[in-house]
Amino acid sequence: MRQIMLDTETTGLDPSRGHRVVELACVEMVNRTLTGRHLHLYLNPDRDSDPEALAIHGLTTEFLSEHPRFEDVAHQLVDYVKDAEVIIHNAAFDTKFLNAELNRIGLPAFDTLCAKVTDSLLHARELHPGKRNSLDALCERYGISNAHRTLHGALLDSELLADVWIAMTRGQDALLMDFEDEGGMDSNGVRIERFDASVLKVLWANPEEIRQHEDYLAGLDKASGGPCLWRAAAA
Missing domain, CATH: 3.30.420.10 (Ribonuclease H-like superfamily/Ribonuclease H)
Known part of the structure; x- marks a missing residue:
């Protein structure tokens, strides 16, 4: 195009x-x-x-x-x-x-x-x-x-x-498109192929990253005077 x-x-x-x-x-x-x-x-x-x-x-x-x-x-x-x-x-x-x-x-x-x-x-x-x-x-x-x-x-x-x-x-330019067939056309006539999310590699957090995340949430709890939104949602 x-x-x-x-x-x-x-x-x-x-x-x-x-x-x-x-x-x-x-x-x-x-x-x-x-x-x-x-x-x-x-x-x-x-x-x-x-x-x-x-x-x-x-x-x-x-x-x-x-x-x-x-x-x-x-x-x-x-x-x-x-x-x-x-x-x-x-x-x-x-x-x-x-x-x-x-x-x-x-x-x-x-x-x-x-x-x-x-x-x-x-x-x-x-x-x-x-x-x-x-x-x-x-x-x-x-x-x-x-x-x-x-x-x-x-x-x-x-x-x-x-x-x-x-x-x-x-x-x-969105990657995730909901097409009935194997692909589709955007409003400018450009073909967008069907996106298969199953091919994405999942990277899990390691123990050190989890610890750092918990420390960060604890800091948010202290600053806000109560459980932050992430902890409240989990509860």
Whole structure:
């Protein structure tokens, strides 16, 4: 299973007002493992960024003027996303811009170029209704460090999204699955073989380990002023 985490930076908020994509990044995962095969492009938009957008991504007109235009590298994007599920945080925003760029050069809509577009923001809202579900908020919720994120950058945000996506969907990695047959498929179409717990080796505690455990429970009893939960349960 091939999945692509995608993010863009733009000159503004609305492509219908002439705003353009200035940075595009894709991070590849195969079977939920990062491959290191990234696509990262800076793009010359032939215009200035709005001050608000510039404050977010920091990509100046002078810097971007030294990079190719979208039409010069569009084939790289088309080839890269082919047959993959593309995961985007707030997909409506990015696909709106990508569709405008593709339409400008006579190419079809973005969702026709890949196997599927998945909005990780919608997925997060289903998991955490009523809570903040920005990429920063999800990083904090799942214990993913984004301390190095001072400005928004498409590549960094794609890499963070990959970590967040794995954390949000980690239930798909469970080893103990209850299937009627010899295996099954998770929600992403990956086959999971039936797990036979009888093959696990049992390691019994030795006398010294048992003694240390009893000493630890005795310390808990003393600290709590009575039998700890483990002793109470045993009784």
